[in-house]
Amino acid sequence: MTLREVLAHAEQRARLSSQKHGDLQYVVAASSGWSRSDLLLRLDQPAETGTQAFVEHAAQQLADGCAAEYLTGYTAFCDIVVRVREGIFVPRPETESLVQMAGDFITDQDRPRATVLDLCSGSGAVALALAARLPQVAVVGLELDPISVSCSRESALDLGLSERVRFVQGNVLATWGLALADFRSRTDVIVSNPPYVREQRLFPAHASSPREPVQALYGGTSGMVFYKRIIAQACDWLRPGGLLLLEIDDGLEEAILNLFERYGLQGGRWSPDLRGLPRYAEARRAE
């Protein structure tokens, strides 16, 4: 059988939806160490022994709602590759803009050393991408889930960044004090993509990626639980002039700008993602 026939057969057998056709090709290519074009060039060659079983298993996993990244064990984010595994939130392309925004702020400040706090750091993608881009940056990521923490530490080692990027297991909704004591009033940037899906949107959000943990998505009835906590504490941790940068859900922007004002942060504003939806919010501690 050719690889094309193996893929078609596996898709049919697993009743894989046509939207996931590309995911299966991606998984097969990535697991074989090929690029997508390598795979296309091999489609009409005879499939190697063992390929059929692997492709059928992958097709079935994808049909059952497994993210393609869980099958390959990694994902690309900004200029780096980070590890992911089942149970960890897979970083999304729209979050890459947080790295760009934080990086621009730090570069404009022209400081020899910058400290960044990544709250709800998940796979560590934001923290690691920022450190990979800017050699003057040291980052601490705070994350509740121990599997995410160990996965992010492994990625830091892979990338040779563990000297400058540290991941701590902790609860953003509790006191951040002990683990992050050195950062109090000294942080240049607090960046966070916390769980923000509100109750009303939780079912469709989880249905589109059923193997991801609900804990990574759910931000309370109104989606605001994490923002309230983070914004209320931001001024204690930022240095004067430091930046708070958040990924947000559309519809929450007004409530977030109000919280910025209430907790004394200045210059609060939101900006849209590529679809034009409010997706990022930022404010600064007064100088």
Ligand SMILES: C[S@@+](CC[C@H](N)C(=O)[O-])C[C@H]1O[C@@H](n2cnc3c(N)ncnc32)[C@H](O)[C@@H]1O
């Ligand atoms: C939307 S995901 C974002 C992960 C990562 N920042 C990214 O952008 O890919 C939210 C993360 O918050 C973590 N989380 C949930 N509750 C938390 C809490 N109370 N304290 C710290 N992290 C928490 C989840 O485990 C998940 O990794």
